[in-house]
Amino acid sequence: MIVRQQLRIRDPYVLTDVAEGVYYLYGTNHVEGFDVYTSRDLELWEGPFPVFRPDAGFWADRDYWAPEVHEYRGRYYMLATLKAEGRCRGTQVFVSERPLGPFLPCSEGPVTPRDWECLDGTLHIDEEGKPWMVFCHEWLQVGDGEMCAVPLSDTLDAASGPPELLFKASEAPWTVARRGTDTDYITDGPFLFRNGERLLMLWSSFGGDGYSLGIARSASGSLRGPWLHDEQPLFGQDGGHGMLFRDTQGEWMLTYHKPNRSPEERAVFYSLADVDADLLP
Template identity: 30%
Template sequence: MKNFWLLLFSFVALSCSTNKSADTASSQNSTPDSLANSGAITYSNPVLPGDYADPSVVRVGNDYWATATSSEWAPLYPILHSTNLVDWETVGHVFPEKGPDWADTHFWAPEITYDKGKYYIYYTAKKKGGNLCVGVASASQPTGPYTDHGPLVCQEVGSIDAFPIRDEKGDLYMVWKEDGNSQRQPTPIWGQRLNEERTALVGERFELFRNDPKTWEGGLVEGPFILKRGDYYYTFYSGDACCGRGCTYGVGVARSKTLRGPWEKYASNPILKQNATWKCAGHGSVVTDAQGRDFYLYHAYKTDDFVYPGRQGLLDEITWSKDGWPRFAQNAPSATAAAPLNQNAPDVWDIADEFNQNALSSGWQWPVNQKPNYQLKTEQNGKLTIKASPETIGTVLAQRTLTGDYTTTALLDKTSLSGGTTAGLAAIGDNNNAVGLSLNNRELILWSVKENKFITLDKAPVPQENNVQLRLMARQGDKLQFAWSTNGTTWNEMNKGKAIDASYLPPWDRGVRTGLTAKGPTTTSATFDWFKVENAD
């Protein structure tokens, strides 16, 4: 009898607090000890562990709804739900089956909003045969189904990071970034009227502001979120390099009494910078709770795991000083803070699936436009059968990695393999970059794919037993060791136990996934009995 947890996600609970006074410019986090002594319930960042770049959140009543970048992993744009801002559950996707007909890749930067009884997702995607565009989809319920309204703006150098806002007259506008940095050009933030049907921009566009390369903003400003507070509109925005090992991201703010400006950038920008734990913070959205407190949901890289889990979702409270500008405690991401609603989730980060439900859990992903053909068999404690494909790494079903140190294990039924099918588990950067351990009817194969080139690293005779467990151990994100077992106790190391350098895996805009693969003719398949990921403390 298998006894693993069903698929679970939740987030670590530690301690710290935020001084919420709006009358001081020096709001700071209390020490963890002081919070512990006060008996306050706390949460720890990240609240969205793993690859949740460019998160966006909206409150409707007592519910919080969020989404985030999907990049090249489907299903596209997760819909997440919470009632306390720190305990999140994936409850659907904007495009659960396939992407919008007009787009093919780069599914970035969604912005979720609620207006006059409908939910809208403004998103970025690359147009087929063209460049980056801003599109929008709508639904009467936050979980969908969503109707796509097509692209709204497609500039020559690309258009990204849309945000809708109503002005002081109640007229609807859309604000977005012209992606000039992709061509070594400036990056204006534009605004333009948007019709109520969300099908077209109307009237003349106008510029809010653009990057100043002589300041911390460097080559770009992007990710605008506009908040109306008192007499001012406040635009929270990000500047400089967003992603990858060379990232230098930060958050700034500008304000204006009218949407059309003039906009004044805060003299003390950036208001959110890196610290010893988190770096390259940026591209988030502001949500106001029922008590009137403002919180910023945004992404950052953890300094020790860095690019391997990707840009993770963090939450911090915004305080306001006498001069009318927003502040973050210590101008940097918090490690821990008082839970907004004095609630938190249990500390469970491990993932496990016995495939004994009628549908795959919401955490599973696959490469865009390559939805796998699979079947779940709930009898006999559950099995997952995946149809193979002849792609370089085969059919892929994967999960986000949540840390740089994890162990993935899966049980494969060897008798399900036929016709040259090779199946197993892997760490996956994208379709062209992966490292894995697979087996067929003849042998175990340790392999790597780098820039779409398949290389065999090691081989071993296939065991006589029908059930074979495969194990991947990752340390520091890029040191991978593989082994196999027929009983789960005695493990046989591949590559003489030496770690494989997988530092090349993550593309610049996403984290590593870990999951199952099946390679071979499309008429063949592979059957897995269970899958689990255990994260190191």
């Protein structure tokens, strides 16, 4: 067993099996492939259990980042970031019959545009039941990092239309440029959720006190927005890339990694009621 405070992980993503009373924790854990940990109390964890390892000839050879697993139409789909020498970073989709894997490629390479540097794809099902991937178009390529969305096929194995711009990182009043410039703004880690008829997004960038977790709110209640940003980040001191999940009792929880510096990053967990009642779905 591994105590939470000893488990190094970035970009935590939790899938809850209420019937079995088990939490599955995925994230960036610095291996060539993806692993999962399991727990019954969010403090003591078993694993890591490998859920994906690349076969010989698999296209990606680095930057195995930010896996997240969604149950969709009775199967489990992993969206994860990867990169290779001479190819752009992108998000690919994998599929399995169970949370412990093994996960196999579902899409033929990334479903993000092949000539874009992209990361941190997340699944969103819109009000009409149509699947989308929301992802980050990296500041490394565009300067002012972009939050984008691309429609997916019903089997999640390919894009079904062109990407659409949702907002740019500099539009949030709390973000600051990196590296002493006035152009390098970062978008990281989107996660969308509904609160009644409202659609909200957790996402990360850098603020005045380091890596931060912010909130954007769709004025229309739909994916296309327009997206409005809170004046201050939800958490603004060296932690971010968050998501929401229900615990085994049905209560909402928030997780993100903190601090952002390696090798000290750890998953932290909060009851959502203790964070901000305005977020409660």
